[in-house]
Amino acid sequence: MTEVDRFADIRPYQDDEVPAAIERLIQDDEFIGAIAKYRFGALMKWFGWALRPLIRYFLRSKWRHVTTVHQVQMGVTRYMNRMIGSSTKGVTFSGIEHLKQGQGYLFVSNHRDIAMDPAFVNWGLHTHGFETVRIAIGDNLLRKPCATELMKLNKSFIVKRSAKGPREMMKVLGELSAYIGQSVHEGHSIWIAQREGRAKNGDDKTDPAILKMFYVDGKKQKIPFVDYMRSLNIVPVSISYELDPTDKAKARELYEKSVNGSYEKGEFEDIESIVAGIVGQKGRVHVAFGAPITEGFEDPDQLAALIDKAIWGNYRLFPGNYLAADVPNKANTLEQAAFLTRQSEVPEEHKAIWRAMYAKPVENASKVQ
Template sequence: MVSDTDLFKDIRPYRDDEVAGAIQRLIRDDEFIGAIAKYRFSTLSGIGGSFVKALIRLYLGWRWRKLDSVRQIQMEVAGYMEKMIARTTSGISYSGLEQLKPGVGYLFISNHRDIALDPAFVNWGLHCHGLDTVRIAIGDNLLRKPCAAELMKLNKSFIVKRSAKGPREMMKAFSELSAYLRHSLDDGHSIWIAQKEGRAKDGNDKTDPAILKMFYMEGKRQKIPFGDYINSLNLVPVSISYEYDPGDLAKARELHAKATHGAYEKSEFEDVQSIVQGIVGQKGRVHVSFGQPVFGDFENADQLATAIDRQIHANYHLFPSNLLAAGQTAQVDPSAAEVFERHIAQIPAELRELVLSMYARPVLNKGQ
């Protein structure tokens, strides 16, 4: 039998026997070491750059010397997650975890607000609940740097080839992806994937039926009816809500540029900057809600998208920031209102309505 190493080698995450090699490549990567030097030792990296980088290489070589499995990598990540949660959130809560069963592969389809933290917070909940972490779908647009690809694939990320051009190439890429999802689920590995390409910058969480059609490509190849195949995927909608979105200002700037100039041009490594901002920025409280597995007599992707959206909107946890932005002030504590007002006051005047709208949208969706 052909292993997934051969079938899905160009998109799958690293396996245990590939961990040590990937770590050595990271330690030798000048750009990766330089980024750490700039972020952690910005005052020293200019005057003693080569010395600082040499020390970082020595430290990482010592720190990571015994890491030789994906699980060990994830336990290392868990330590950083714990510190990040303590420093940048007012606490994280979960609902729906109790209905998930150990050893079962779930296809978690999630709303998407933060590039790295959405799946990270899903993983943290699963980890703390004694369940296995997910394999994470990530667009190849985020892997332009070799070190980024190494880091993502070490952390159970698999590649979605968004850069595929032309109908034939795209069909091949999505067929491979659909088969990989099926293969992972059959082996008991859960998957995290966003409900659409890119984050919901306007706060409006809507599932793209094209994603669901991709899910079905493997079922179609096997000549299984749409509804039957979807019901076999253990598809669970996930709602992630942030009291304060560290990227709200950047998202508003992009929306404003599109509204006023008709287009927005991303800088070369803007996605990486967004990842860093999401990690270090203050988020207030965070809630992750796992919905009920989606089952039904679905005839097409549009019907399925409606069912997923219904759960994501209903399970979205509304914070005071959402209620205040939507004008529902009666049930909000005055101290929370004051914090929100200070936050909005820091937003440039021309962008405030966009930011308010992005916080208000989940309230409107929940009420529909």
């Protein structure tokens, strides 16, 4: 009797599933159309009928020897190398010394960019000889089948945010909690954001509900909260971008919410944010791994406060953060000019929100000190 694959509908693909997933991508008209539009633009209107089969032929030839998840990620690594060179002024890391080889960790990270946050964490781990993480991704970003294929090929697992009703919610939370716990206890690290959605206002705060979700499986096993959470090796991660390529879009959304009480996302807005975050200029980027949290808490609220304290304290503040917060003597003349130039591109009514977004980490860091 074969063992039931308990997490089949949420887990990443395994090696034996890679070739079929790649073939489904090659057959996906939307995926091929997106590549064609990105590479050939206006030519698609006239020559789409000829370009699509050529792209399929090219991809099938290029990927014919890709049969494992590791090979998929090595392809991502090559792209990351180019992306870092073209869209950043360098990526630095600290706190790697807190990590041990072969150990599974639950990396609880601040969340500013949909794709790049886990990508930079993975880059830091990979370049320092560690295994890459399994990445939590909300099903709201996986409306297209090709998006699901791409994410699950790159070690992403699905968080079913769309679950409705108490019974379905409990089932989903139990499954997710068990998957995260089993992964970590078997030596596979997890990346998950400290809250649902990005901190668009720059305020990196951990939602205790996320921590309660982690504990659902521990509670089921009747393991005390402190003991179970300690077993997950929770590592707070601070990701700091000197520039946020999506800052103007975030300021616009926050302004609309403050004025109208709500904001209606466009159909492709999440995808546009992902693309902007990948290709847009980020300046310097720093990823800080905190020490695993093993003591000093008794409940989710206390644990959330410890994670916040670590993320705020390890956040790398850049001149723009200090300028936005009106802290003197933290930026030279060139940095001030660059900040003012960037600010001048922001619509007048959005400026206060935009500045507050960059200033908030300074305020949070001061709470730690």
